[in-house]
Amino acid sequence: MMSVSVLVISGGDMADPDRIGRDMREYSxxxxxxxxxxxxxxxxxxxxxxxxIGDMDSVDAELLSYYESRGSVVIRYxxxxxxxxxxxxxxYALSLxxxxxxxxAALGGRIDHTLANISLLSSSMxxxxxTRIIDDRGELFAVDDRAVVRGSTGQTVSLLPLTTEVSGITLEGFEYPLCEATMEPGRPYGISNRLAGTEGRIQVRSGRLLVIHYSDAGGEAGATSM
Structure with a gap:
C-alpha cells in the first residue's frame, strides 16, 4: 500500500521557504x-x-557536500x-x-520553466x-475523472484544457455551473469561476483538465481527487 507523501522542491519562486518545514509536519x-x-x-x-537530483548548475558544491554528509542521496545528470x-x-518521487x-517552487521565474512544470501535470506517469503544484496563492492539479475542490465561498477556481479537447465537463457548487461542456485550447472561458459554497465538484468524461484554485477569499485551499 502506498503511504509515502513526497514533497518536491523545484527552482522557481518561493516567497516563504519555511512553509516546507511546516507542511512536512502535516504528513505522517x-x-x-x-x-x-x-x-x-x-x-x-x-x-x-x-x-x-539534477545537473547541479543552480546549487553550489559546498551545499551538496553538506547534504551528502547528512545522508542525502545526490544524483547528478x-x-x-x-x-x-x-x-x-x-x-524519482514516483519510484518511491x-x-x-x-x-x-514550480512557478515564477522563467516562463518556459513555469509552462514546462505545469505541462508535467498532464504526463501519463x-x-x-x-500530484499538485503548491504556491503562495493556492494550488494547481489535473483532473481526468472527478475531483472535489474544498475551500471558502468566493474563492477563484480557473479551468483550462491540458489536452486538445476536454469533454463532458460538469461543474456543481460553482458560481458558473456547467453541464457536459467542452473546452479546447484557445477558448479560455473557464477562467475566474468561483466557489458558490465551501465545496465544488468537477467531473470530466474525456481529456485532462487543469484546475487552478486560489485561496484569495479567505480560508485554506484544499481539494480531493475522487
Whole structure:
C-alpha cells in the first residue's frame, strides 16, 4: 500500500521557504526531494532532503557536500539531457511509490520553466498519483475523472484544457455551473469561476483538465481527487 507523501522542491519562486518545514509536519511519512536549485530553499528552511537530483548548475558544491554528509542521496545528470531537473525529480518521487506528490517552487521565474512544470501535470506517469503544484496563492492539479475542490465561498477556481479537447465537463457548487461542456485550447472561458459554497465538484468524461484554485477569499485551499 502506498503511504509515502513526497514533497518536491523545484527552482522557481518561493516567497516563504519555511512553509516546507511546516507542511512536512502535516504528513505522517514525508519524503523531501529537491530538483537542483530547490536545494537552496531546503537550506533556507533548515531541512535536509532525502535526495537532490539534477545537473547541479543552480546549487553550489559546498551545499551538496553538506547534504551528502547528512545522508542525502545526490544524483547528478549531465547538463545536456532531454528531461528538466523537475521532471527527473518527479520520476524519482514516483519510484518511491507515493500516495501523493506536492510540487513547490514550480512557478515564477522563467516562463518556459513555469509552462514546462505545469505541462508535467498532464504526463501519463502522474495519472495514478495525486500530484499538485503548491504556491503562495493556492494550488494547481489535473483532473481526468472527478475531483472535489474544498475551500471558502468566493474563492477563484480557473479551468483550462491540458489536452486538445476536454469533454463532458460538469461543474456543481460553482458560481458558473456547467453541464457536459467542452473546452479546447484557445477558448479560455473557464477562467475566474468561483466557489458558490465551501465545496465544488468537477467531473470530466474525456481529456485532462487543469484546475487552478486560489485561496484569495479567505480560508485554506484544499481539494480531493475522487
Amino acid at each position: 511519512s514525508p519524503v523531501l526531494v529537491c530538483a537542483d536549485g530547490g536545494a537552496r530553499y531546503a537550506a533556507a528552511a533548515g531541512v535536509v532532503p532525502a535526495a537532490v 549531465p547538463v545536456s539531457k532531454n528531461e528538466t531537473d523537475t521532471e527527473l525529480a518527479l520520476r 511509490e507515493p500516495k501523493e506528490i506536492r510540487l513547490y 502522474l495519472r495514478c498519483v495525486d
